[in-house]
Amino acid sequence: MISVRGLRKHYKVHKRPPGLKAALRSLVHRSYSTVKAVDGISFDIRPGERVGFLGPNGAGKTTTLKVLAGLLHPSEGEVRVDGHVPRLREDAFLKKIMLVMGQKQQLLWDLPPAETFELNRAIYDVPRAQYKQTLDELVGLLELEDLIGKPTRQLSLGERMKCELAAALIHRPRVLFLDEPTIGLDVAMQATMRTFIKSYNERYGATLILTSHYMDDVAALCPRVIVIDKGLLSYDGSLEALVQRVRPEKRVVLRLAEPVDDARLAPLGKVVSHEPGMAVLQVHQEAVNATISRALASLTVTDLTVENAPLEEVMGELFAEGKARRAAAEGTP
Amino acid sequence: MLRRYLKLLGVQLKASGLQALQYRADFLTDGATSLAWTFTALAPLLVVYGERPSIAGWTFGEALLVVGWFTLLQGVLEGAINPSLTGVVEHIRKGTLDFVLLKPADAQFLVSTQRFLPWRAINVLTGVGLFIYAFWKLGRWPSGLGLLASGVLLCTSTLLLYSLWILTVSAAFVVVRVDNLTYFFTSIFDAARWPASVFRGGLALFFTFVIPLALMTTYPAEAMLGRLPWQSLVGAVLGSMVFAWVARRVWLRSIGHYTSASS
Structure with missing residues (x-):
């Protein structure tokens, strides 16, 4: 379903030291440095698999996800999602995928979520009958009856997130990219989201890639994890085996x-x-x-x-190991 | 294809209409603002024509037509072009343009039709009111052919304004904050209330080729008066198409370089 070979994404960023003098100097003479957000990773994901991307902040998880979704063009390497090259953003490809970002929203702020659903129905060209069936299902499973008629700005964060998820699923995507979908939600709402995501995956055989800082999300949803650290793939396998190895x-x-x-x-x-x-x-x-x-x-x-030791602790240890290894390789204490 | 996009336009218009209805008080404030602006647009004209019967070959009644076109286009700009494209700048800054780019429809179409302010149609009506008053002052009525030509020019002017905005917005991919650019654009557009022949030398060249204000307000007014050479009409149509083409290329290049905001 998804194949990634030697993916690299490098950015050129403008760099300047702090202070007014440096700021003025940078107006004339700009210095750039290259940030290696993703630095040569390869993996394959089978149809219907649920995979978690793990890694510390700035590891390259979201960048990888965005390359897979076609939002960012890879600097190097080959990426295929269900036979499509994501960066070409063909309609056929876009109709198969969805991306939910816990920190960004697509719902129209002043209108009820039902209007965003209707807009997405038109954009994705979903036939009426299928739309009605999907919507009924989503409303039932996510308990949205009382929410979809209220203006989005009046909904709580958790309610909004449920509607975000529904809006992204109107076209029944086969590949789900979830970037921190439960961020900021209370424990009960996190559990609701997890149960729902899992049932969608089982029902439609959808492939799922998740990034999350909540280890509970990953433990509950993803039998397989890919650990990315400083743009490099440091582990790919079952979560259980990872825990065994580290601790x-x-x-x-x-x-x-x-x-x-x-x-x-x-x-x-x-x-x-x-x-x-x-x-x-x-x-x-x-x-x-x-x-x-x-x-x-x-x-x-x-x-x-x-x-087992708490996952947070295991991950902390794993990332610390990676840092120590890199420091040793660079010859710094 | 065309049917699909017309349907999409309908859905986007409906959503804008619903949003506009959420804020009914805007109708009154927008209406009052629009009328006030029309009168401020007229003030300098009244002062200048108080002293002399004509300026650069334009009588008061004729110059009123230019102000009418200016008001009408301002309605189009503020009602149909500005709100959507200001939204794009916001999208780019917050990184929510991701959602637009993930949709299986042309991104330029989606961002250009995402928001309309229907109340700004008041400006369009005020513009039409000014045309009627101007012709009554002139003591004659425009010919059918003249009206047709001015209708065509309305389309080319709208296309020009839209293309200029797309170019401005494309700059947002590089500089992120384009508030200043949009202000700059709005203040330059203000010069379109004067007949183009008022400007001489460098300014005349700038307003014809760089920011073609002459094409936007003076040409349609001349068409209504029945004195626009047909070559100018053809030139305006071709010119606006070239502008639109350039804007489209620049837009496509810009989204290719989109880096998205980090989460």
């Missing part, structure tokens, strides 16, 4: 009936946190069973769970 340790959470000293916990594993009634230990995967038996034998445990 092979598991966390054993113990609920305790009576207080214990740190000294009694230390031999069991690395103590991550310890408060009255609860202790979290970090142990290597192979040692999990042994640790559990020893804990049950030596402590009064009322409840016990084994978890």
Whole structure:
């Protein structure tokens, strides 16, 4: 469905040091530097796959997404989406894709969302009967009945985002590009969006690429992740395997009936946190069973769970690794 | 193809109409503003013609026709061209032009038809009112052929104004803030209230070839008076088409260089 080979996107940006003198000098003599937003990445995505793009801010995720959507022209490399070259922006291609950006909106501000839907129906040339069916479905699944008749400016952020999603799906796209679709939403609304996106993917077999800072989004939606760091692809595979690789340790959470000293916990594993009634230990995967038996034998445990480290932490570690590696390569401490 | 775009235009017009209805008070303020501007446009004319019967070969009644065309075109500019294209500048700055470029329809068409201010039609009516008054002052009526020619020139003038705006907006892809350019353009357009023969030398050349104000207001007024040579009519039609073609090329080049705003 999507194939990317050696994609590069470099920008020339105007650079000047701070201060009035430098500002005046830059009026006459401008110096430029090249920013390598994306610096040679390749991957393939099969039809119906759900893939998460992960990476720190400025890693090149959004740039890649925009190249795939045809908004930005690649500096180098070959990109195909369902047989189309995105930068040509052919109508047939544009009718197959959609892009939702959590920080930007396409809804007409002064009019109810229903008017934007109608406008998109006309632009995408959706037959009336299909439009009605899609709209009914979207209204039902996203619970929009009371919203689509109110002027957009009177809707809350979460309500607006649901309508944004609906507006982008009126033409039943087969490829969904979602750039931070849940940013700023409360936990319940995030969950609603996730459930809906997943059900759309399952129902229509749509391919989905998501970027998000909320690891819960990625964990709930994307069996596969592509990690981009400083414009380079640093991992492509399952989320589970990534966690295994970065942090092979598991966390054993113990609920305790009576207080214990740190000294009694230390031999069991690395103590991550310890408060009255609860202790979290970090142990290597192979040692999990042994640790559990020893804990049950030596402590009064009322409840016990084994978890992976929080994704945010895993990602933090991964990005820090990348930074350290780059620093080492450049020979700076 | 044409049918599809006419349908799209209809939908965009409907959305603009609905937006205009959301703010009904605008109707009154726009109407009052438009009338006030017409009178300020007339003031210098009244002062100048108070002293002499004609300027650069134009009598008061004839010059009124030029002001009429100026008012009418101002209505077209502010009602149908300005709002959409000012919106583009905003789109480029905020990065929401992404959504326009993702639509399976011509981006120039979509941005040019996204917003209309129907209340500005008052200017068009005021312009027509000025024509009637001017001819009553002149004591005669225009010929059918003259009216037809001025109708054609209305189309070429609108096309010219639109093309100039597209060129201005294309600059927004490079400099991002074009507020100054739009002000500059609006103030230059102000010179179109005078018959073109008032300007001499460099200014005459500038207003004919660079920013063809002469074509926009003086030609249609002359056509109504039945004294526009047919070569000028053909020249205006061809000239406006060249302008539109250049504007289209520049626009296409500009969106090729669009870098989008970061999220």
